[in-house]
Amino acid sequence: MTEKLFYKNSYICEAECEVEDIIEKNDKYEVILKSTPFYPEGGGQPCDLGTIDDIKVDYVYEEEDIIYHVVKEKPEGRLVMCKVDYDRRLDHIQQHSGEHLLSAAFFKLFKIVNAGFHLGEDYVTIDMLFKDMTEDMIREIENEVNKYIYRNEPVSTYFLTKEEALELPLRKGIKAEGKIRIVQMGEATDFSACCGTHVVRTGEVGVVKIIKYENYKGMTRVYFKCGLRALKDYQEKHDCITDLTRNLSVEATGINNVIKNQRNEIVELKRKLSALYSNLATREAEKLLSNNESRFIIAQYKEEGFEFLEKLHDQLKDTNHILILGSLKDKKLILAHNGSFDFKCGNLFKEKLKEFGGKGGGNDKRAQASFEVEASIKNFIEYLREVL
Structure with a gap:
């Protein structure tokens, strides 16, 4: 059995430890210590990382009360200096303790x-057994959990038998057997069975901020951040809002109105632009048809984008022509016909498009493609002209 120093003090991150055994496995070494400050993966909390005698610890796990430290080099001494990444440990402590308090607020x-x-590097989530969450409920829960933090209540941990543990007002049931580690927050704020590292007082969590929530498999998945993660998130969003107020020349409270007005203006401009493109495409289609005596209509446009090609295709798609329409501006291409020609556009693209550095596809009567460089779309148009 490995002595768990992190249970004596959640913040202990350095210790001189005695090597009990080293196992070579899969071109790595698994170091067993008589005692360790390294928390192994478990209980939804990732393992600690750090060094053993300056050798990087890649992973830490526990099996049958023995903790294994996975390293790429073999430590030489009987006594080794263990150093846990303190910032990572502190982050895990804040997130995990914050999760207990947040879950307690949901339950209360x-x-x-x-x-x-789930405690990940990018986000922390809890899945709550409730489907119809509302904004008002989320706000009330967020206010409640932060009250627990501001009260700065003591947090204690202790081991009980399962029978003793079940006499406590536990927030959720216990599946484990044998000795159960209880994490108690405050006199009655929360009682939970847990093997993770936790704060000494609830105030050390700092703050809990719910970022968003969503329906997930008949439950509600809640995304949140605690402590320094929440501070960093606030700083990033504050910087974003500061930039917006500067660029829009408006106070923070007026950002929504400005964006709403600009969105409406953009919608109206897009409507007008679409109408202009339709008129332009109608005139261009008439021009192409009047000057064309072959079965092909091949046209390339330097200044017009793909939206114009779509409008032009709509004007020409029912005529008895093979259409090869290209936007050099967007480096996109449409191949189409009305179904009276003996080839399938999609199959032709599937067979040859990759050879020209293009991506795309389509059906029997129409296919479209995009290219990285202008030369590729020009070469592919020439290929289509020759093969058809």
Whole structure:
């Protein structure tokens, strides 16, 4: 059994430890120490990382009360200096303790139980056994959990038998057997079975901020950040809002109105532009048809984008011509016909498009493609002209 120093003090991140065994496995070494400050992966919490005698620890896991430290080099000494990445440990402590408090708020206010917890590098989530969450509920829960933090209540951990543990007002049931580690927050704020590292007082969590929530497999998945993660998130969003107020020449409270007005203007401009493109495409189609005596209509446009090609295709798609329409501006191409020609546009693209550095596809009567460089679309148009 490995002595878990992190249970004596969640913040301990350095210790001189005695090597008990080293196992060579899959071109790596698994170091077993008599005691360790390294928390192994478990309980929804990732493992600690750091070094053993300046050798990088890649992974830490536990099996049958023995903790294994996976490294690429073999430590030489009987006594080794273990150093845990403190910033990572602190982050995990804040997120995990914050999750307990947040789940306690859900349970206290609405009797909603936590069914899952994920602590990742980019986000932290809990899955709550409730489907119809509302904004008002989320706001009330967020206010409640931060009250627990501001009270700065003591957090204690202790081991009980399962029978003893079940006598406590636990937030959720216990599946484990044997000795159960209980994490108690405050006198009665929360009682949970948990193997993770936690704060000494709830105030050390700093703050809990719910970022968003969504329906997930008949439950509600809640995304949140605690402590320094929440501070960093606020700083990034504050910088974003500051830039917006500067660029839009408006106070923060007026950003929504400005954006709403600009969005409406953009919608109206797009409507007018679409009408202009339709008129332009109608005139261009008439011009192409009047000057064309072959079965091909081949046209390339330097200044017009793909939206114009779409409008032009709509004007010409029912005529008895093979259409090869290209936008050099957007480096996109349309091949189409009305169905009276003996070839399938999609199959032709599937057979040859990759050879010209293009991506795309289509059906029997129409296919479209995009290219990285202008020369590629020109070469492919020449190929189509020759093969057809």
